[in-house]
Amino acid sequence: MMLLLMLAMLPASAQKLIAEKTVIDVGKTGFQQPVTAVFEFQNKGVSRLKIESVQPDCNCTSIEYPKTVIRKGEKFQVKMTYDAKMLGHFDKQAAVVTSGTKAPVYIRMKGIVSADYQDFSGDYPIEMGNMRVDKNELEFDNVNKGEQPIEQIHVYNNGTSVMRPYLMHLPSWLSATVAPEEIRPGRAATISVTLNSQKIGDYGLTQSSIYLAPNPGDKATKENLIGVSAILLPAFQKMSAQQKQYAPKMYLSSEQVNIVFDGKTKRKAEIQISNLGRTPLKISSLQMFTSGLEISLGKRTLQAGESTKLKITAERDELKKARTKPRILMITNDPDKSKVIITINAK
DSSP, rough: OOHHHHHTTTTGGOOOOOEEEEEEEEEETTTTTOOEEEEEEEOOSSOOOEEEEEEEEEEEEEEEOSOBBBOOOOOEEEEEEEOOOOOOEEEEEEEEEEETTTTTTTEEEEEEETOOOOOTTTTEEEEEEEEEESEEEEEEEEEEETTTOOEEEEEOOOSSBBBBEEEEEEEOTEEEEEEEBBBBOOOOEEEEEEEEEEEOOSSSSEEEEEESSTTTOOOOEEEEEEEEEEEEEEEOOOOOHHHHTTTOEEEEEEEEEEHHHHHEEEEEEEEEEOOOOOSSEEEEEESSSSSSSSESSSSSOOTTTTTTEEEEEHHHHHHHHHSSSSEEEEEEEEOOOOOOEEEEEEE
């Protein structure tokens, strides 16, 4: 009680509640199929605050919000759900009232309830505003120099107006086309993304982030981020059988690491790497697909019969933030193991 009284006595200038968006268009939903808008907030004031209430403008909406004290700089969510019991357009509002402030922050959700609505969440499981997509990661795997592989993203317009989707921040080694260029509400389009491997300089893993915007001129946000990875391999297709007899031969004690944190924030593991071939084994690239891993290799070049250790440190909290499965990539001059991926299973 004493803490709440102190918060209530703070001047309005000491509190600053910032919303990432105050208006969210949730697009289409079906009759009696409730739809939820998630509003991202942050306490950017100089002290803690508490949400005293979130007051919707009608009983057709329900609200979820944190009941605990929100620390300085802390981010949180307010969820507003409309019951969708009436057909047609809806526009609902709620007032977020916090301790130490006189004026509430108003949030709005709008959309349309349609009798003939079809739920495409199974085919397009990832939501990006009023767009739904079938993937938010593009992986160009096992690419040889000179190849131009294509990956596709399928986009569904779940909004109420025409969209002209396009990809922003494409690196020089990617190009994209959209067909059709315009998507009417309730329709879909295909985005074809082409990788030009000639424009990737180094063998191994190359990563980038691109953004899918519903219309030209829209801003890039974390909501519509798409991760891209490409693995460029050295070419051994022209190597003769005799040459392969004298090639290096990599052996790994394991290509999968199981880590159980069991309350710890860090855990370590080791893998032994040996060269069972007749010529030196060279590990030209050693990379990670995600953050949350620290790796060190005793030697990058192993003579015939020589061994070394790959040491792995996994950080629990960073791995929780990873968008993709944690893996380690090695590129070598072993023609049978030019690419080695070590999978990290962490619990």
